[in-house]
Amino acid sequence: xxxxxxxxxxxxxxxxxxxxxxxxxxxxxxxxxxxxxxxxxxxxxxxxxxxxxxxxxxxxxxxxxxxxxxxxxxxxxxxxxxxxxxxxxxxxxxxxxxxxxxxxxxxxxxxxxxxxxxxxxxxxxxxxxxxxxxxxxxxxxxxxxxxxxxxxxxxxxxxxxxxxxxxxxxxxxxxxxxxxxxxxxxxxxxxxxxxxxxxxxxxxxxxxxxxxxxxxxxxxxxxxxxxxxxxxxxxxxxxxxxxxxxxxxxxxxxxxxxxxxxxxxxxxxxxxxxxxxxxxxxxxxxxxxxxxxxxxxxxxxxxxxxxxxxxxxxxxxxxxxxxxxxxxxxxxxxxxxxxxxxxxxxxxxxxxxxxxxxxxxxxxxxxxxxxxxxxxxxxxxxxxxxxxxxxxxxxxxxxxxxxxxxxxxxxxxxxxxxxxxxxxxxxxxxxxxxxxxxxxxxxxxxxxxxxxxxxxxxxxxxxxxxxxxxxxxxxxxxxxxxxxxxxxxxxxxxxxxxx
RNA sequence: GGGCCGCUAGCUCAAGUGGUAGAGCACCUGCCUUUUAAGCAGGGGGUACCGGGUUCGAACCCCGGGCGGCUCACCA
Numbered sequence: 001x002x003x004x005x006x007x008x009x010x011x012x013x014x015x016x017x018x019x020x021x022x023x024x025x026x027x028x029x030x031x032x033x034x035x036x037x038x039x040x041x042x043x044x045x046x047x048x049x050x051x052x053x054x055x056x057x058x059x060x061x062x063x064x065x066x067x068x069x070x071x072x073x074x075x076x077x078x079x080x081x082x083x084x085x086x087x088x089x090x091x092x093x094x095x096x097x098x099x100x101x102x103x104x105x106x107x108x109x110x111x112x113x114x115x116x117x118x119x120x121x122x123x124x125x126x127x128x129x130x131x132x133x134x135x136x137x138x139x140x141x142x143x144x145x146x147x148x149x150x151x152x153x154x155x156x157x158x159x160x161x162x163x164x165x166x167x168x169x170x171x172x173x174x175x176x177x178x179x180x181x182x183x184x185x186x187x188x189x190x191x192x193x194x195x196x197x198x199x200x201x202x203x204x205x206x207x208x209x210x211x212x213x214x215x216x217x218x219x220x221x222x223x224x225x226x227x228x229x230x231x232x233x234x235x236x237x238x239x240x241x242x243x244x245x246x247x248x249x250x251x252x253x254x255x256x257x258x259x260x261x262x263x264x265x266x267x268x269x270x271x272x273x274x275x276x277x278x279x280x281x282x283x284x285x286x287x288x289x290x291x292x293x294x295x296x297x298x299x300x301x302x303x304x305x306x307x308x309x310x311x312x313x314x315x316x317x318x319x320x321x322x323x324x325x326x327x328x329x330x331x332x333x334x335x336x337x338x339x340x341x342x343x344x345x346x347x348x349x350x351x352x353x354x355x356x357x358x359x360x361x362x363x364x365x366x367x368x369x370x371x372x373x374x375x376x377x378x379x380x381x382x383x384x385x386x387x388x389x390x391x392x393x394x395x396x397x398x399x400x401x402x403x404x405x406x407x408x409x410x411x412x413x414x415x416x417x418x419x420x421x422x423x424x425x426x427x428x429x430x431x432x433x434x435x436x437x438x439x440x441x442x443x444x445x446x447x448x449x450x451x452x453x454x455x456x457x458x459x460x461x462x463x464x465x466x467x468x469x470x471x472x473x474x475x476x477x478x479x480x481x482x483x484x485x486x487x488x489x490x491x492x493x494x495x496x497x498x499x
Numbered sequence: 500g501g502g503c504c505g506c507u508a509g510c511u512c513a514a515g516u517g518g519u520a521g522a523g524c525a526c527c528u529g530c531c532u533u534u535u536a537a538g539c540a541g542g543g544g545g546u547a548c549c550g551g552g553u554u555c556g557a558a559c560c561c562c563g564g565g566c567g568g569c570u571c572a573c574c575a
Contacts (some may be wrong), residue, residue, distance in 0.1 A: 011544060012509055012526045070538090071531040090532060107525075120533050143510040144524045146536060150511065153567045165510095209574070254574050255500085264575070348572075409575065465575055489566065 016139045019104045023134060028101055030137035035112035037061045042082030048117055048125055060085065060127060061112040061135060063164065064105060066145065074102065078113060078127070081170075087113055088120070089129040101134065107145075108138035156486050169481075175294060176470045176482055180247065182293050183267060183464075186286050192243040192269055197232035199225060199249070205445045206230030206387070209252040212262075225251035230387065230461065231448045233270050234416060238456045245269035247466065258478045259408070262487050265466040274460030275415040276399045280376055283403055283411065283462065284311035287374070294473050302406040302475055305372050313374040313403070318363065321377060325366035330359070331396065338362060356383035371404035386426040388414035410469055413462040420452035 010018075023030045038059045039047065062080035072091045077084050091099040105111065115130040143149040148165040155162040155169075163170050184194070202221065204211040206228030213222050229248040236244045248266050256262060271278065291298045291309040298310040319331050326341060333341075338358035342349050347365050352358055359381055371377070379391055380400040388398035399415035417423050427444040470482040480486040 010527095015526055015543090066535075068534050068537055069531090070534065073532045073534080075534045075537080077535080086535075088533070092532075120535090122533075122535080124533095124535080126533085141509045141525055145510090146524065147511045151506095151567085153506090154510090156567090161510095207575080250575090252574070255572080257570090257572095257574090260574060266575080351573085412575080463575090468575075491566080 012141050013139055016106060016137070016141070019106070020137050020139070023101065023104055023137065026097065026101060028134055030134050032112075032133055032135045035059070035061045035133055035135055037112060040082040041078065041080045041085045044085060044117065044127075045083060045125060055116070057114050057116045057130065058127065059112060059114040062110065064107055064109050064111055065142075065164075067105065067107050069103070075126075076105075078111070086120070086124050086126040087115075087129050088118075088126045089132075093128070093130060098132070102129075102132065105134070106138060106141070108140070108142040109134065110136040110138070153488075156480060156488055157491065159484055172470075172474045172476060172482060173484060175474050179290060179294055179470055179473055180466065182290055183286065183466075183469075184247070186289055187243075187245045187269055190243070190282075192245045192271070193241055195233070195236060195241070195244050195246050197226075197229045197236075197246060197248070199251075201226050201232075203443050203445050203447075204228075205443070205448065207250075207252075210254055212251050212253045227252050228266065228463070229268055230463070231445055233268055234456060234459065234461070235448065235451045237270050237272055237416075237459050238451045238454055242272040242457075243270070256487060258480075259468065259471075261467065261479050261483055264479070264483075267464045267466055268462065270416065270459050270461045272457040272459050275458060276378075276401055276413055276460055279413045279460040279462045280313075280315075280401060282460075283376075283413070283464075284313060287311075290469075290473060300473065300475070302472055303477065305406050307373060307406060307472075309374055309405075313376055315376045315378055316371075317378050318380050318397075321367040322359075322362060326362070330362075354383065356381060360384060368404065368409070369407050372406055375404045376401045377404060382426075385414065386430050387417055387423075389417045389419075390422070405472055408468050408472065409465075410472065411462060411464040413460065416456070416459040416461045418452060418456040418458060420449050423452055424449050 020030050036059060041060055041062060044058045044060060060078060060080065062078045064076055065079045065084065066077040068075040074089050076087050078087050089099070089102055094102070111132055112135050113127055113129045113132040115128040118126055118128050120126050143161065143165050149155055149158075149161055155166070163173070188194070200214070200216070200223040202223060204224040204227050206226075207230070209227045211224040211227050213224055215222050226248065227250055229246050229250070233244050233246060246268060248268060249263055250266050251263050253262065254260065271282075274282075287309045288298065288311060291300065298308055300307050300309060319329065322330050328341070330338065330341075335353070335355040335358055338355060339349055339352070342358055342361050345366070347361055349358065349361060352361055367377075378401045379394060379397045380388070380402075382388075382390065382396055382398050385398040385400050388400040391397040391399050401413050402409050403411045417426070424444075427449070431444055467479050467482050470476070471479060474482060476482050
């Protein structure tokens with residue numbers, strides 16, 4: 001093809017590919033090596049007043065998101081991570097070759113432009129393009145400009161396109177980064193040390209969940225992807241690291257839905273010489289900071305709820321919550337009695353067998369949904385808290401709390417169990433439940449018990465589900481809206497014949 | 500895993516009861532020197548998720564499969 005315009009016919013992708021060839025014919029490398037920009041779009045907009053428009057050109061780089069050709073001129077919009085600005089080019093202000101090259105550009109291409117800023121007669125700040133470079137020619141067209149990319153499957157599978165065209169999606173992930181940064185800063189400011197612990201673990205623990213299993217060839221052993229990093233962090237407390245934390249990608253081989261992804265991010269932190277009341281104060285401080293820095297106030301909106309994060313938060317003892325819901329004191333109730341209550345209320349008790357299972361069901365169904373405003377649920381039954389320290393006053397309870405917001409459990413904390421003998425007994429009790437057919441349980445981690453036998457100081461521990469935290473602060477209804485690449489079935493084999 | 504819904508051009512969506520697939524955006528050609536959902540005129544583009552069946556004829560009806568969404572169950 002020689003100098004002739006792109007021939008008609010073929011898919012848009014083919015037509016755009018032909019433009020790449022045409023650009024090369026014109027001596028343009030459509031995939032540049034670098035571009036020196038003088039500022040971002042947002043900076044250009046902010047600095048308009050300081051610049052002497054006629055003399056001081058700016059160089060900006062970004063994606064063409066709109067083009068409006070007018071024969072001898074052309075308007076368009078250039079978008080970078082900071083914002084969007086109009087560009088304007090005239091054929092009497094650039095070379096004929098440059099204008100021809102410009103006319104080969106499409107929406108979606110990445111370009112660098114240089115020129116002074118001016119205001120059009122409608123008052124819009126615009127770059128008067130005197131020179132430009134093709135930085136990357138896009139072969140695939142962007143989604144349509146009015147409706148953008150709607151299809152959720154495509155949005156998740158091609159998140160890069162979603163990010164290009166849906167500004168609110170982009171903003172959510174910027175906020176996620178800022179949230180993590182704020183949490184990290186608060187921890188560092190309080191003397192916590194950021195550490196990294198194994199993702200591949202020979203024994204999984206620290207939570208009750210089904211793990212992913214993998215295999216190490218050289219060692220010829222099965223390893224588990226961690227379901228929590230708790231037991232490793234507390235080993236570090238034993239080792240004398242008084243305050244540690246880790247943003248831990250955890251993996252749980254369970255169902256997926258609006259609030260569960262197989263891999264998710266958990267913050268865990270541990271502070272020697274704290275108990276759970278210290279941790280409660282810390283959580284309130286952290287959320288107050290997040291509210292101020294991320295939301296700009298203590299009030300947030302989540303779905304239909306307006307939530308006030310200002311401390312102090314309501315404190316609700318676990319069995320007080322159950323008493324309010326059932327009218328009965330269940331502290332002494334055994335498994336059979338609890339089952340009876342659950343069945344009376346038409347709750348699904350399938351698969352439940354232990355006292356802890358029934359308590360979990362009753363609390364989850366009757367109490368949790370009402371915990372909209374921030375609430376610390378405190379002092380859990382010992383059966384469902386194998387790593388928490390016995391309550392200093394109440395028999396059968398542990399010093400544990402979970403902060404609830406908008407009906408979501410956003411964290412989990414306790415005065416950590418540091419008595420090795422008690423810990424071993426708890427592990428064994430749990431293991432027995434396994435033999436009894438309980439849904440999930442722990443293998444005994446002998447090395448962890450051994451670590452406790454070297455002496456762990458009294459310690460307060462806290463876990464916060466980062467994904468859910470981000471959901472709350474960004475008013476996102478699905479965990480998939482706050483995870484860049486949520487787990488999907490592979491595209492491979494789509495449309496294939498059934499097997 | 501169960502239930503309901505969906506899958507048509509690159510994207511967003513149409514097409515009473517089965518009759519041989521359309522629009523807008525995007526792309527191509529022409530015109531257009533301050534437009535902005537630019538405009539006007541012309542044009543190209545389809546494995547209808549995949550496979551089978553019924554039928555003279557299937558985007559549409561039936562069966563099987565795939566993927567997704569919502570929801571229930573389980574979990575954080």
